[in-house]
Amino acid sequence: MGKNNVPRPTESELEILQVLWQHGPSTVRFVNDELSKRRDVGYTTTLKLLQLMHEKGIVARDDSSRTHVYRPALREQETQGVLIDRLLEAAFGGSALKLVQQALGNRKTSRAELDQIRDLLDSMDDQQDPDQPSPTATPDTK
Amino acid sequence: MGKNNVPRPTESELEILQVLWQHGPSTVRFVNDELSKRRDVGYTTTLKLLQLMHEKGIVARDDSSRTHVYRPALREQETQGVLIDRLLEAAFGGSALKLVQQALGNRKTSRAELDQIRDLLDSMDDQQDPDQPSPTATPDTK
DNA sequence: AATTCTTTACGAAACCATTCGTAACCCAAA
DNA sequence: TTTGGGTTACGAATGGTTTCGTAAAGAATT
Numbered sequence: 001m002g003k004n005n006v007p008r009p010t011e012s013e014l015e016i017l018q019v020l021w022q023h024g025p026s027t028v029r030f031v032n033d034e035l036s037k038r039r040d041v042g043y044t045t046t047l048k049l050l051q052l053m054h055e056k057g058i059v060a061r062d063d064s065s066r067t068h069v070y071r072p073a074l075r076e077q078e079t080q081g082v083l084i085d086r087l088l089e090a091a092f093g094g095s096a097l098k099l100v101q102q103a104l105g106n107r108k109t110s111r112a113e114l115d116q117i118r119d120l121l122d123s124m125d126d127q128q129d130p131d132q133p134s135p136t137a138t139p140d141t142k
Numbered sequence: 143m144g145k146n147n148v149p150r151p152t153e154s155e156l157e158i159l160q161v162l163w164q165h166g167p168s169t170v171r172f173v174n175d176e177l178s179k180r181r182d183v184g185y186t187t188t189l190k191l192l193q194l195m196h197e198k199g200i201v202a203r204d205d206s207s208r209t210h211v212y213r214p215a216l217r218e219q220e221t222q223g224v225l226i227d228r229l230l231e232a233a234f235g236g237s238a239l240k241l242v243q244q245a246l247g248n249r250k251t252s253r254a255e256l257d258q259i260r261d262l263l264d265s266m267d268d269q270q271d272p273d274q275p276s277p278t279a280t281p282d283t284k
Numbered sequence: 285a286a287t288t289c290t291t292t293a294c295g296a297a298a299c300c301a302t303t304c305g306t307a308a309c310c311c312a313a314a
Numbered sequence: 315t316t317t318g319g320g321t322t323a324c325g326a327a328t329g330g331t332t333t334c335g336t337a338a339a340g341a342a343t344t
Binding site: 010011012013041042043044045048049052066 | 330331332333334335336339340341
């Protein structure tokens, strides 16, 4: 099992995942209240979505008590990674460089944030292993 | 008219847009041949997609001659920007920093690319003083 | 106990993306 | 003129996402 069959959340599902990531394991009621702060959404709609996400393996749930408690099945970073890969393939021809340039270039970014990115770049320099080629495009591992 | 009603291409539509961005204005036949290099797709499927994209305003077409010629209605960068905004909102709570960290962190990136990003960061430092708003980033109200 | 509130489960409707079959049309070649 | 290949237009089937109405069951309140 690699990243092959990692679930690909839809937009609504992501909305819910963000609530779970931010607040931790939550009931349908809580998630729905959070979503309702941003837009109109019925309780059973949120319920159904969570049930489907559960079937898909996107969330796990504790149904030991009557009101079930849902939590993300994947780490935030993992899911975000999948989504970036998706966008990278779909719109940037696989070039992470172009994506980052676009993300930074067309946007206001504070100096503090720029510095944080610089730190990240520096730490990546340290990890550079010159032995290996740079296979940005072939996660073919079987 | 701001970025409000900029079209939001689907995955298939992006596949086609990439062909158009890369090769310039093209006929259905050409686009379909390109897509066929990667996967199985019927001619009329590509045709229909292009027709729908035309209706949506995602592509423009020259139908002065019998075989129509399609071209992107938006610049590559513009569309990519919209898509990043979308992902940013949907999965990263709006934090471009987190997105970039994720894009770079979970991925092998060559030193050359890292250097290019550093250059970008440096040039952004220069622009830090927003007397002159960046020409790319503010298509405000007309 | 009866009522009300909360929750889950289920089914269906509405909508959209994707795919393709079929027909009509034009043009060029036979 | 007829045939055939390439093209556009259109409609429909399929499958997935999103929404919500309704029913059933449990829990709390009266």
